[in-house]
Amino acid sequence: MKITIVAGARPNFIKIAPIIKAIQKKQSVNNKLSFRLVHTGQHYDKNLSDTFFEELNIPHPNSNLEVKSGSQAQQTAAIMVAFEQELIENPCDLVLVVGDVNSTMACAIVAKKMNLKVTHVEAGIRSGDMTMPEEINRIVTDSITDYFFTTSTWAGENLMKYGAEASNIHFVGNVMIDTLYQNLDRISAPNFWNEFQLEKGNYIILTLHRPSNVDEEHSLIDLLKGIDKMVGDKKVIFPIHPRTKAILGEQKLELKNILMVDPQGYLNFMFLIKNSFAVITDSGGISEETTVLGIPCFTLRTTTERPETITIGTNNLIGISIENLEKVFGEFLQNGPRKAGIPELWDGKASERIIDILLSKK
Structure with missing residues (x-):
């Protein structure tokens, strides 16, 4: 199975990191599993992009489409044109998109029109606010997705309302939380910590x-x-x-x-x-x-x-x-703070579940 993974903006980088780790782990027992990482360039400031690849040990992208900024339409169109050429030159079996940025929607549309399977990680979330560009991206992406991976049962219920087949909806947990757990022992104080006299809780x-x-x-x-x-x-x-x-x-x-x-x-x-x-x-x-x-x-x-x-x-x-x-x-x-807990399956293993399920679909 050849998977093309798309990342375009800061939240995407955090979400793809554990997915790539889960694929690499699985490759040790499955030499037919491979991935290609495509960075659309939607976020191109080093502090919003490159830093996350370095810190989270994400492999250098196989391709950077370098679309950069522009209006919603300009950016989406530029991503679609560049990603179509990327897929022509580098065929795959499945395109995996995460989150709800312009890159998510644009690449899902291109993949589907090229008759490729589309996987959406963090599918089904909805704000109900159509003034948010992200909400439109979510709805469009989910309308053409083949395999849905959700962070909550509520997200799955949203997908069912939109007509998604229950057999393609998988409640797996939250990949952002996978990244958090994988890096808690690596977090460190910024260089201004002492300068600003910061302390825990102040x-x-x-x-x-x-x-x-x-x-x-x-x-x-x-x-x-x-x-x-x-x-x-x-x-x-x-x-x-x-x-x-x-x-x-x-x-x-x-x-x-x-x-x-x-x-x-x-x-x-x-x-x-x-x-x-x-x-x-x-x-x-x-x-x-x-x-x-x-x-x-x-x-x-x-x-x-x-x-x-x-x-x-x-x-x-x-x-x-x-x-x-x-x-x-x-x-x-x-x-004082109210009593709170951690949602179901936010346990750091969502990415492993995703890859296991995708391999079972083959």
């Missing part, structure tokens, strides 16, 4: 990148000032996304507690998360990692495609107003 992590939070300069500044005032004596470490940094420009914000740093590599960032007091974010994936690490998480969104992080885990869905965040965060300070 700081909060902040990440922002969604358009609803960062696209409008004045509302972004109001949000940052509100968080800065809200956290009391806690420092706030803010690894600022290049897009967010560009929106702020040369603004002098005079923030007392928020410390802006460059985007962090995986090992440094997980160290920061694991030792933080709490996390404020608009990311979906981070809410999964905080759930496993037992760190209170406050998600600045009105919807989530990962409801298990709320019903079982440590996540709180806040909305996008600073007033809601102040209220919920204040209750947390007063009452």
